[in-house]
Amino acid sequence: MTTANIYYFNPTCELAVANGSFSYQPPLLLQEMERDLAILPFVFCTENDFVLTETPPSTVFLQKLEKFGFELPQFCSLAELESLPTGSFDAISPWGWSPAAHFKLKKLKEKCANQFKQGPVFQWNNEHKLLFERSTSLDFLTGLLENRPPDWFIRKEMVGIKITSCEEIELLLENHSPLVLKAPMSSSGRGIQIIRNAKLNASNKQWISGVLKQQNYLIAEPFLEKLVDLSFQFQVLPDSKIEYLGFSVFETNSNGQYRGTLIHPDLKKILTDENASELMGMISITADIISSALGKTNYATWHRGFLGVDAMIFKHQKSLIMQPCIEINSRMNMGILTMFLERRIHPDSTGKFELFYGSANGYCDFVDTQLQLNPPKSRQGKIHSGFLPLVEPNAKNKFGAYISLGEAK
Secondary structure (H helix, E strand, O other): OOOOEEEEOOOOHHHHHHHOOOOOOOOHHHHHHHHHOOOHHHHHOOOOOEEEOOOOOOHHHHHHHHHOOOOOOEEEOHHHHHOOOOOOOOEEEEOOOOHHHHHHOHHHHOOOOHHHHOOOOOOOOHHHHHHHOHHHHHHHHHHHHOOOOOOOEOOHHHOOEEEOOHHHHHHHHOOOOOEEEEOOOOOOOOOEEEEOOOOOOHHHHHHHHHHHHHHOOEEEEEOOOEEEEEEEEEEEOOOOOEEEEEEEEEEEOOOOOEEEEEEOOOHHHOOOHHHHHHHHHHHHHHHHHHHHHHOOOHHHHHOOEEEEEEEEEEEEOOEEEEEEEEEEEOOOOHHHHHHHHHOOEOOOEEEEEEEEEOOOOHHHHHHHHHHHHOOOEEEOOEEEEEEEEOOOOOOOOOEEEEEEEEEOO
16 A cells, blocks of 8 residues: 655744744744755655645756656645545655644644554644753763763763853853853754853853743853764654664754765765774664664654754764764754665765755856756666756745765775
């Protein structure tokens, strides 16, 4: 029996959870991002599925994606999906659940199969909110470090703590500078401030006060000189079991904001050969530890679908150290999306999945230039090299998404 799911791109779900309102609307720029990138979940889809978008891509653009092996769903507006009869789909898979997502999708939820209606994500409750909070991720990390961890796990005194005032931060800065401050709920590196000086300036204090007013606390962590950002990818199955899917390596800018994810990452190009071999062993062991620990938490009870655990590798006293849980993302993420993209990409190819942001019409110009310089090519039915846009360019788009590939050396 074939299944049919609805996919909905709402990467501002953490902000919606923090707000708590069923009528929450993200800031205008983030609304534009969700609109411009709305079709991206097609990467997860089969031809039986649906992607919620008010502006479907053109037939010409879809034909180009089909040429490179993508199975394409139907792209439908909310009204079109609501007009379909009950039983037309099995489940709904938003980027992440929030009170606002439940409200927006309420009519569609009633049209889903009984298994979905009986599952833990069918209705929103306070347990779901806790899964998004960085304090919950911090508690999970603390549990890992108290359960006979490998000697290359980060030390307890190097992890974050909850703070509730500027005064606490100023005391920390006397011993730890730079310092990383994180809002309880944010996404893709937003909600992060790196305090590089030993004193807070007016801008720092304004940001801190705003977060404390909205979310009551911050997480403060020592700044670590990272070597590799990585994310362990899991899926929480309908029976609560945790399935490990693999790891992804991603890049951020100097402020910790997401830039892109490596495709078929070669750790030997990031680290020395010796360190790359050591890191692969660390990754394997850490994945097993995290997988086992997740099965004993509320993530297994209250979450279903994809889940990512962001981690970091840094050097301390010439040794590789693993920070195994910077945060837990109980939602889809760009790492798992890239892993699904890799199924359509030739195994000999390496490259990046990246997001674009610029002025109106900037994405159009960027795509035109890249396609002329580096047109996409396939080999054995899979994308092998070149540039391929994953979101159709138009004159209104400020945001876009694409892959850029070359052959591994």
